[in-house]
């Protein structure tokens with residue numbers, strides 16, 4: 001599903017963010033990516049959906065040879081990979097419903113399809129009753145749920161989340177994690193970069209530890225103890 | 229690049245919203261297009277009419293065949309018969325050197341009076357008309373190779389001069405128009421850039437969820453095209469009014485001559501199509517330029 005081989009990323013400024021990573025992730029896995037700040041977690045993740053291009057090495061995601069994709073092929077990779085951010089990236093002038101529908105409209109889905117699917121994901125994230133509200137009227141946790149709903153609206157096979165709970169209090173973070181578990185249970189692969197120790201330690205999943213641009217540990221059901 | 233109707237109407241309403249949202253920049257860009265098209269339109273109207281004038285002159289020309297001074301009556305008749313045989317020739321008229329002198333004197337006045345009849349420097353001439361104006365040049369060439377012919381001239385010297393004027397106008401006009409188009413494209417691409425900035429998050433999300441590049445581009449291209457289209461309205465109106473004014477004032481002077489201005493009916497419609505087409509092209513080109521820089525990452 002996701003394969004990396006000897007991937008290196010040197011930014012234009014000369015910083016080597018990723019320094020030889022090889023990894024396999026299977027369909028349906030739930031993977032935490034942890035490690036100190038500046039270790040290269042975000043860079044590692046960004047290369048999966050072609051936000052960054054590796055300087056060398058091979059990357060394959062859902063059958064796409066990612067570094068070799070032409071500009072006009074990138075959109076089709078992105079449809080397989082949903083992305084969620086720490087800062088939600090919702091459109092402030094659109095309602096919750098419209099924000100989610102937007103992601104489907106731009107793929108030219110039919111209004112019927114859009115309506116059905118938006119209601120479906122809204123009930124999955126538990127926000128049906130707030131469909132007509134604007135993002136500013138929602139709590140941080142609710143906004144993150146909307147952004148997750150949007151990310152999965154087009155049914156991607158992979159959901160990538162870069163510190164999805166970074167801006168949320170512990171309680172709300174747990175709610176978001178429940179939601180991600182649920183999405184994972186439906187078969188979606190989940191890759192999540194995080195600094196949240198208690199979550200990684202309690203909701204046990206595969207843990208990839210990145211330090212200095214390399215994978216220093218890769219445990220099937222590991223904890224957050226890389227600093228030790 | 230295929231567009232569903234629903235998508236198209238969404239793109240159009242998006243672009244109209246963008247134009248309204250950045251109304252001042254849009255207004256500046258529309259004005260730039262208007263000024264450009266007004267000058268282009270005026271220039272083209274002038275150019276096409278000068279061209280028409282030159283063709284009118286060309287249509288008017290006949291070939292003048294200057295006959296060798298040593299030619300006798302018999303040889304002259306021989307030459308006339310030979311010219312008459314050419315398929316392209318309609319008629320051949322003889323004009324003696326004395327008649328020619330009369331013509332010159334009546335045309336230029338008394339100063340030629342001084343020339344004594346015996347010193348007449350002119351030739352006997354055949355004035356040859358062709359059936360089709362386009363054959364003038366070729367016919368002249370053929371006659372030039374016949375015996376007893378001193379030289380041949382045809383009226384395209386005048387036409388050439390007019391064409392030279394046309395070319396001058398075209399060159400100067402081309403430079404001005406080029407500079408104006410450049411400015412208009414620049415202003416439009418700036419307007420579109422502002423729109424792109426103001427829709428930064430939307431574009432980011434569109435790219436993230438996998439909208440195609442064309443899907444993202446369309447609203448901006450349409451926005452540019454609309455700016456170009458709106459920019460064409462005022463200059464087209466002015467050109468119509470101006471051309472009708474000029475046409476109605478100048479035509480009476482030309483009646484009876486072989487010259488005429490291009491008739492407004494097909495010409496103004498063609499000019500309108502040209503101006504609108506240029507406006508839309510300038511607009512879409514301007515936006516295509518700024519999108520290239522911003523989206524093709």
Ligand SMILES: Nc1ncnc2c1ncn2[C@@H]1O[C@H](COP(=O)(O)OP(=O)(O)OP(=O)(O)O)[C@@H](O)[C@H]1O
Pocket residue numbers: 011012013015016017035036037038039040041042043044
């Ligand atoms: N666009 C960029 N251009 C240049 N250097 C960059 C860029 N993005 C990241 N870097 C550098 O690459 C290194 C790895 O950054 P990255 O964002 O991948 O780390 P991270 O593990 O996600 O850190 P954090 O936990 O703080 O989010 C850092 O030294 C950073 O300064």
Ligand SMILES: [Mg+2]
Pocket residue numbers: 041042043162193
């Ligand atoms: Mg990061």
